Amino acid sequence: TQLLEQSPQFLSIQEGENLTVYCNSSSVFSSLQWYRQEPGEGPVLLVTVVTGGEVKKLKRLTFQFGDARKDSSLHITAAQPGDTGLYLCAGGGSQGNLIFGKGTKLSVKP
Amino acid sequence: SAVISQKPSRDICQRGTSLTIQCQVDSQVTMMFWYRQQPGQSLTLIATANQGSEATYESGFVIDKFPISRPNLTFSTLTVSNMSPEDSSIYLCSVGGPGLYYNEQFFGPGTRLTVL
Numbered sequence: 280t281q282l283l284e285q286s287p288q289f290l291s292i293q294e295g296e297n298l299t300v301y302c303n304s305s306s307v308f309s310s311l312q313w314y315r316q317e318p319g320e321g322p323v324l325l326v327t328v329v330t331g332g333e334v335k336k337l338k339r340l341t342f343q344f345g346d347a348r349k350d351s352s353l354h355i356t357a358a359q360p361g362d363t364g365l366y367l368c369a370g371g372g373s374q375g376n377l378i379f380g381k382g383t384k385l386s387v388k389p
Numbered sequence: 390s391a392v393i394s395q396k397p398s399r400d401i402c403q404r405g406t407s408l409t410i411q412c413q414v415d416s417q418v419t420m421m422f423w424y425r426q427q428p429g430q431s432l433t434l435i436a437t438a439n440q441g442s443e444a445t446y447e448s449g450f451v452i453d454k455f456p457i458s459r460p461n462l463t464f465s466t467l468t469v470s471n472m473s474p475e476d477s478s479i480y481l482c483s484v485g486g487p488g489l490y491y492n493e494q495f496f497g498p499g500t501r502l503t504v505l
Contacts, residue, residue: 322496
């Protein structure tokens with residue numbers, strides 16, 4: 280069974296701080312996605328990484344896929360209150376489905 | 390990306406009743422998924438609904454409790470039957486995106502269900 284361990288589960292920081300969220304597994308994934316969800320809305324896809332060692336940047340967000348394609352990280356530089364939300368990593372399953380981590384609830388205080 | 394709408398957006402229901410949630414997509418998609426989510430927590434897959442075949446349910450979810458219809462490539466419904474307070478949750482539908490090879494999914498806004 281493929282599992283994704285996501286940490287930390289909760290993160291409360293001040294505006295301007297940096298943070299990193301981790302997503303780890305003992306299984307290899309063909310792809311891995313990061314989603315952000317705000318209250319009352321569905322998750323929104325931020326990025327997909329598919330190549331081991333791949334690094335993608337989306338403004339202040341940096342996503343990295345581990346060389347062995349078993350882990351990933353999301354780094355946010357100079358966090359802003361608008362970054363507040365639930366961050367979810369998800370790995371591609373063999374049936375076209377997604378396997379989700381437990382999520383990281385981020386709160387950025389002004 | 391696809392635009393996905395869900396109806397109703399929220400509902401409050403009495404125990405023992407049933408609620409049908411609709412999911413409409415603005416383009417034809419092969420795979421549709423139904424999830425359950427407790428507020429602030431991760432998503433749990435209920436079932437995968439492919440047009441022209443019966444839905445595939447995950448462990449812990451059964452067709453009698455969560456019947457699903459998929460009459461065409463743009464529409465699906467999930468019914469929560471004989472509801473109890475434990476069914477109170479957010480129900481989300483999603484679709485497999487153009488990059489299906491990468492398992493990308495796009496989500497509807499969710500239906501917030503409260504069972505009294």
